[in-house]
Amino acid sequence: MNWIFSIVNLVFFVNTLFAIVTVFKEKRDISATWAWLLVLNLLPGIGFLIYLFAGKKISKERIFDIKAQEKLGIDQLVSLQKEQWNEKELLPYDVLTNEAQQTSRLFLEADQAIFTNNNQVKVYTDGQEKFAKLLADIGNAEDHIHIEYYTFYSDEIGYQVLDALEKAQTRGVNVRVIYDSMGSRGQVRNFFKPLEELGGQAEPFFGSKRSYFHSPRLNYRDHRKIVVIDGVIGYIGGFNIGDQYLGRLEKFGYWRDTHLRVVGNAAVALQSQFFMDWNATVKNSAESAPIEYADRYFPLQRGQGTTGIQIVSSGPDNETEAIKLGYLKLISNAHDYIYIQTPYLIPDDSVMEALSVAAYSGVKVRIMIPSKPDHAFVYRATEYYAKELLEKGIEIYKYDEGFLHSKTMMVDGQMCSVGSANLDFRSFKLNFEVNAFCYDRKLAVELTDIFKQDLKFCTQLSTEYFAHQPRWLRFKQYFSRLLSPIL
Incomplete structure (x- = not known):
């Protein structure tokens, strides 16, 4: 023996x-x-x-491909805005609070995120309304349509969007699509072939259309959701393209998400991010070519809106973790309240400490999470951190009406964030994300009011709720927490 x-x-x-x-x-x-x-x-x-x-991890060559891309269309504006900041000539000094000014400067330095202040913003929380407007905008496009989604399924809404893109390409609009092959797994092979035969282009993010089996890597995915139409209209938020996002799958029920439609110069920043992702993706493609700068892609506007926006990105190509820094800055700026919606609550130590300091300082912190899992281990880790934060005086709510996928943060009715980044390790370090950080009291109050409406469909969690959970469930929460840095 x-x-x-x-x-x-x-x-x-x-x-x-x-x-x-x-x-x-x-x-x-x-x-x-x-x-x-x-x-x-x-x-x-x-x-x-x-x-x-x-x-x-993603290869160093791929990381270099991304880092090598310039922020086409706005790199000169970044330099100009930095000079204006130093001379205190930039508009935010006149219209923003001290905290907002510091936040704006943070993003300019950490992510080269330009500040735009002439944007009109419409909030969408329902998939039916969001996709109806998106399809209408695609139908009215005149020059180009750029789409980038983590998920682009070949289901009913997927074919509806594809049909609209094909019609746009037929009438002379240039269509480009980036999709993530892992996020779009199950997509029908050659789904985009009809669009490509018309002259449109569709590329998997760091994947290969020649292989039926795309990269099985779970990390370092393109989790962004970006649409830019004619360089004037932009979409950013949490909705992907798939029937579940319209509440058509019984497993999830009603899908509660948050998305922004932006008309104004923030679309220029979204355009620049799409250019970077596209040019890095097609570097070795035989079918698609990189995009070169042209004035028609960046039509600076004198819009009627008043919302200040910075488009902030993060990913494994940049160790700065700009979106997380933005979350930390918003949390530290709070004096009255912080409202957060996130489907995945797996914060690192810095975010845990910032939320705890805010709560201990008398700031009302409310966090809303789903009532059901879409990823078992991730949800158990979410429950663990919800319990930890609850013990620090933070109010935790679970949304019972369906599945909560919204990624929002609202602070004091002054600033807010809407985008693709969750409050978790994956969004901070492992995936490519993009958020809109907005400086507009009206918009921040609107999103806060939406949060309060959602509370009507929530259950507030208590220490008794967690104390009465079965031991096996609590063990899974503790075990999932140990794996939280890699979930």
Whole structure:
């Protein structure tokens, strides 16, 4: 029998050695390092398969492809705005509070995010209304349509959008589409072929159209949701393209999300982000070419709107984590209240501490999460952190009307954020995200009122709620929390 124990010990020794080599050969933060060591050692052999799908980092060559892209169309504006900040000539000094001025400067320095102040904004919280307007805008497009979605399913609404794009391409509008192959898994093969035969272009983000099996990597996905039409109209928020986002899947029920339709110069910033993603994606494509700067893509406008907006992006190509820094800045700016909606509540230590400091300082912090999971481990980790924050005096609500997918933050009726980034490790470090940080009291109050309306369909969680949960469920919450840096 001794030889059996010897073999087992040898297997565990070799597994541990390979785990250490595998994890440490790529740079990552300490929490993720320990989480992967836990997985690889607790699940010998199987852990390495999980790592192959969820742990392997994006190649340095791909990272360079993204970093090498210039913010076409706005790079000169960034330099100009930095000079104006130094001379205190930029408009935010006249119209923004001190806190908002600091936030605006933060994004300009950390992400080269230009400030635009002439935007008209419409909030959409219902998929039927959002897609009806999007289809109408596509139908009225005159020059170009640029679409970038994490999910573009080949279902009823997917075919509706594709049909509208094909009609636009037929009448001479240039159509370009970026989709994430993992987010769009299950999509019919050659789904975009009719559009491409008409002259339109569709590319998987860092994928290959030639292979039926796209990259199985779970991390480093294009989670952004961007639409730019004629350089004038922009869409940004949480809705993807799929029937579930219209509440057509029984599994999720009503889909509660938040999206913005923007008319104004913020569309220029969205356009520039799309250019960067497109040019990095098609670098090695035989079918599609990079986009070159042209005035028609960046028609600076004198709009009638009054909303100040900065389009802020983050991803594994940039260690600054600009969106997280924005969340931290908004939280630290709060004096009265902070309202947050997020489907995935897995904050890192810095966000946990910032929320705790705000609550301890008398700021009313309310966080709304879903009442049902779409990813089991992620939801159990969300429950764990909800309990932790509840114990620090933060109000936690679960939305019972359907599935809550909205990613919003509202502070003091002054500033707000709407976009694709959740309050979790994945959005901070592992995926490519984009948010609109808005400086407009009217818009911030509108989103706050929407939050309060949603409270009518929520259950407020209490310490008793968690205390009465089964031990097995609490164990899964604690275990999921250990894996939170890699979920």
